[in-house]
Amino acid sequence: MKTRKTYPVEFRAEAVKLALEQGLSLEEAARRLGIPKGTLANWVVASKSGDVKAAPGARSASALEAENARLRKELAEARLERDVIKKARPLLCSGVTARYAWVEEHRNLFPVVVACRMLAVSRAGFYDWCGRAPSARQQEDERLKVAIRAAHTKTRETYGVRRLQPELAAMGFEAGRDRIDRLRRQMGIRCRQKRKFKATTHSAHTLPVAENVLGQVFEPTRPNEVWTGDITYIPTDEGWLYLAALKDVFSCEIVGYAMGARMTTELVRKALCRAVHYHRPPSGLIHHTDRGSQYCAKTYGDLLTQFKMHGSMSRKGNCFDNAPIESFWGTLKNELVHHRRYTTRAEAEASIREYIEIFYNRQRRHSRLGYLAPAEFTQKYWGSVEAA
Template identity: 80%
Template sequence: MKTKQNYSVEFRAEAVKLVLEQELSQGEAASRLGIPKGTLANWLVASRSRGEKPAPGARTVAELEAENARLRKELADTRMERDIIKKGSRVLCSGVTARYAWIEEHRSAFPVAVACRILEVSRAGFYDWRGRPASKRAQENERLKVAIRAAHTRTRETYGARRLQPELAKDGFIAGRDRIARLRRELGLRCRQKRQFKATTRSAHTLPVAENVLDQVFEPTRPNEVWTGDITYIPTDEGWLYLAGLKNVFTCEIVGYAMAERMTSELVSLALFRAVQYKRPSPGLIQHTDRGSQYCAKAYRGLQEQFGMVTSMSRKGNCFDNAPIESFWGTLKNELVHLRRYATRAEAESSIREYIEIFYNRQRRHSRLGYLSPAEFARRYRDSAEAA
């Protein structure tokens, strides 16, 4: 019997926003998130039912999606034409040879066919000017470059050649890792750079601590066997925003999180409660954290006992004992937080929620999972277990 999937309220809201605000079709959004199209359609209907009724004569959802798709294509074409005209305006009044030279110089940035059309020269003439027709390999490289640039943007400039390879294969572009790396260099594409990590744990307290049951053995054999938890901080113009999170070590998924302007035991308790609410783990789950006072608090330990969890805590001053969640903090800050300046805590919360629910849990490929997303890895494990 198939296991019914339980989606969080936050994920449903972000999925609806993906369709309504980013103007993706239901099919595109459902495919990107790895959920059934019918499920997403139901969420959209529920969302619209809570709003105003459409005016008489309003277009249907299908008509709006078709119109959005057409407008997106027109916008993309217009932007490309604008960029070509802006950068190539100096050769528009020059001879054909100068235009050919400009196209050759900017082949990595613009498709030859589009540049030839905008600069009003023939594509065949351009290749004749180059002395020979483009080889099959050269044409494939040009198409691959377009795909690489699109994938680089889609993956938020975070993928190197190793993770780009399965991403491109999913789009039908089969290429070796060295070839992808070479074309990325030609395009001038680079991953976002990592910054130095700064620890924030405060363990100078007299509360009781638990033994290190996990002891850096991060080798669970099934989902919801080991969760690691921690707190980090996000700078905003209003002050710090504190983020508490719990990570499923087996699937790499962030199973629960909460944000607030103060770093309290209520914050970490809310993250734990949300994780349990949506994942329903069996008793015996190992819940590993550092020795922070929030995790040693009586209220939090009481929740762990209520849910039948085994409490495990890191040794003092050893961040490697909690490496999985520390790794997530580094990824979050490198790929999102360090590249933004948040005016308000609410702005930061919205940005982080979208990153976790839409990108990290459901799209971002993890080398540890065979370059699958956490959601796809969990789905394959679940299907395999049900078929056994």
């Protein structure tokens, strides 16, 4: 024989409260409570007619509210503890001072008592630490942070730790790489990085191709011994802007460049004439490019002969044969082009010209040059030649 299930008055009162005050439908409330919808409907009707006793239910509701409040508080504390551990995990193996510093930095996000408990440090010790004057090391770190921020801005947010170290040394701040890296991470500083690619070489032609003289051996012994050239593109709202450039492999300097709306032989000719005009290379310079039709054109070959240069060209489809200038394209785009949107070609030309003339050739430190800028490296070379 099926027995009729009975429910406590307190439960019935809370069920009615859930249905009436939480904005739930009878079906949803019944599903959450695990009771038949009809039963809950009867309780609701009875409560509205005054048949349900209020006193026991009222007392139970008060107790349940207190229990819910306690559970909500415990849940909030558990979430805080979880967030503290998640954010401070790298510090769990650090010293007490580092943990105190983390608590101080994040005290607006986490209660001190929770942060100290999860990091296993004394709350009294933390407040005692807060009352102390900054140590000499901490004061040095703060000064170094200011210098790092200034150097980061000066170098156009492009330097990693390796190149930033000699930049800081030149400013009078000697510091190890690990220390610089730690402070950069604390300040949230990162260098720009982004890559894209678009082919600009048209090698499907029947024009004569020069022999690959270099063979990926990029080891010149003086300036104006080996130049490498290529063409790349710059996107603008007006369309592509094409940039032809020549790079001195010895000094990493961009010795000549030209920009235009079309990728023509005239464009590369202008870049070469500019390089010769400003650098006056001696006879026998090796001029290396890819197999683009612009470089294989007869008029360009005649220009090389006039300047007494030896032409050299990469193997078909092998970008590593022209690695020095390809490296410059990557640097230019990672540090400048991919972080700008140019409305006009004229705007892009001005930006790129300033980058090459002011920053790249005269300020940007190159690891291959002992962290000197190309212009400074070349000047030191000629100074040593004269002294000898």
